[in-house]
Amino acid sequence: MSFRNLIALAFVASTAGSLDSALGQWPPSITYPEPLNTNATYDSGSDYQTSIATDEQGTWVAVWCSSDTLGGTIGNDKDILFSRSTNDGVTWSGPEVLNSNAFSDSAADDNPVVETDQLGTWIVTWHSDDDLGATIDSDLDILYSRSTDGGITWTSALPLNTTAGSGIGTDFNAQLAYDEVGIWIAVWASEDSLDETIGTDFDILFSRSINGGTDWDDPRPLNTTAYSDDAIANPGDGEPHLVTGSDLWIAVFVSGNDLNGTIYQDWDILYSRSMDHGETWEPPAAIHPGVANGDDGNDWLPSIATDGRGNWVTLWGTDNSIFGPDYDILVSRSADNGVSWTEPKPIDEDFTTNDGSENAPTIITDTGGNWLAAWQTVKPSGGPLGTDHDLLLSWSASNGSTWTAPIPLNTNGALDSRADGYQGIATDFHGRWVAIWSSEENLGGTIGEDWDVLVARFRLYPPGTIPALSEWGVVAMTLLVLTAGTVVMVRRRVAVAAH
Numbered sequence: 001m002s003f004r005n006l007i008a009l010a011f012v013a014s015t016a017g018s019l020d021s022a023l024g025q026w027p028p029s030i031t032y033p034e035p036l037n038t039n040a041t042y043d044s045g046s047d048y049q050t051s052i053a054t055d056e057q058g059t060w061v062a063v064w065c066s067s068d069t070l071g072g073t074i075g076n077d078k079d080i081l082f083s084r085s086t087n088d089g090v091t092w093s094g095p096e097v098l099n100s101n102a103f104s105d106s107a108a109d110d111n112p113v114v115e116t117d118q119l120g121t122w123i124v125t126w127h128s129d130d131d132l133g134a135t136i137d138s139d140l141d142i143l144y145s146r147s148t149d150g151g152i153t154w155t156s157a158l159p160l161n162t163t164a165g166s167g168i169g170t171d172f173n174a175q176l177a178y179d180e181v182g183i184w185i186a187v188w189a190s191e192d193s194l195d196e197t198i199g200t201d202f203d204i205l206f207s208r209s210i211n212g213g214t215d216w217d218d219p220r221p222l223n224t225t226a227y228s229d230d231a232i233a234n235p236g237d238g239e240p241h242l243v244t245g246s247d248l249w250i251a252v253f254v255s256g257n258d259l260n261g262t263i264y265q266d267w268d269i270l271y272s273r274s275m276d277h278g279e280t281w282e283p284p285a286a287i288h289p290g291v292a293n294g295d296d297g298n299d300w301l302p303s304i305a306t307d308g309r310g311n312w313v314t315l316w317g318t319d320n321s322i323f324g325p326d327y328d329i330l331v332s333r334s335a336d337n338g339v340s341w342t343e344p345k346p347i348d349e350d351f352t353t354n355d356g357s358e359n360a361p362t363i364i365t366d367t368g369g370n371w372l373a374a375w376q377t378v379k380p381s382g383g384p385l386g387t388d389h390d391l392l393l394s395w396s397a398s399n400g401s402t403w404t405a406p407i408p409l410n411t412n413g414a415l416d417s418r419a420d421g422y423q424g425i426a427t428d429f430h431g432r433w434v435a436i437w438s439s440e441e442n443l444g445g446t447i448g449e450d451w452d453v454l455v456a457r458f459r460l461y462p463p464g465t466i467p468a469l470s471e472w473g474v475v476a477m478t479l480l481v482l483t484a485g486t487v488v489m490v491r492r493r494v495a496v497a498a499h
Contacts, residue, residue, distance in 0.1 A: 028458035036455040040447040048438035061151040089434035122147040127172040136164035189238035198226040202236030245306035252302040267298035313400035315361035327357035368462020389419040431461035
């Protein structure tokens, strides 16, 4: 083992106790919420709808929607702001404008999503009704911007949906993902008929890029039912989310389609798979047709994650009365790459006695055995977190089969009285996790009472990557490093003397 590796190991060992490095330790020590937008003490606009990504090499980029004027330098319409951290979320740069049209437009830019391929390319998408200087229509379209310098600078906003100049219909709620061969895919909800080749109801469209987001294919329907369903029989499809694991892609989305009478015609969670890097997609199917046939409620806002080894976990919100009169978060798993899925069940086992309503889930995994789920909760009757909206966090080390009792993600939840939501979570896959969200809490009067972006950090290592050393183990490792260092210095002195 090299001297550098010994030092690194000793450093990790010496900090392990304070960073929750013990194997399987839960709950983690989540830092107290701090404002990510450094102008939170004096800004007056609302900051919300957050997204975060990391290149796994120390750079983190957060994006959000904001109506703040940044000291009068931009308008008070909604624009996309961003901030960077190069020390794993400890400190953040001041908020800057990402959408280049912010200095002259009066349109609304909303729902940003940021992703990076860890190879130097960062892409942010959002929807906007700006016509980009009359170069596209003024309906909602999907815009995007790229960075190749770690999020320091961004290209001018361009339409990702190439039909933006001629398409008729709303395009919104885009999501991004990339695979190991460098293919990027964007999906979004749209009522564009694609020159009357599909219906005018809402469908899920997608576009691919094979050159790092520089160019994008013409949009095509991901839900193959788009060619046959219609707005009368089908309320539409929306809220897509997709991820890839190895050479398999899976997209989940909300749909009112009854799949030719095979499921009940309320809002259900459908999914579609692609095994050729997103070139073609299988016909959509219900995550679990049995529940879809027997339910009496609606399902919405799905989120999906995979460990790349055949395990996939999907979460979504529901008002199905089978699980009580309130809103709950359901979870379903697949251990065979989406061929079959388990019976959906509430992620919180206290759903029978809990009168709180849960909504807007997010799921993420470090692909090493840790799965985290976060969601928004509100309990009208009160409780430890009060009656405002707070964020909960739950952990699974069994590929989503079992989950811990939820803990507050916003650790000030018992003290605050204002709403928290729109969470985003990312990990560098080496034990560091950063969570951001929007909040109208003033943090004890230290920031304003408008919506701001808060951030919290914690450590949770993939099983087997960090040894759980005792205090004596840390001492022994430190002595080993010191001894190795002495040997190295003696060898260097001998080598110098020899010359």
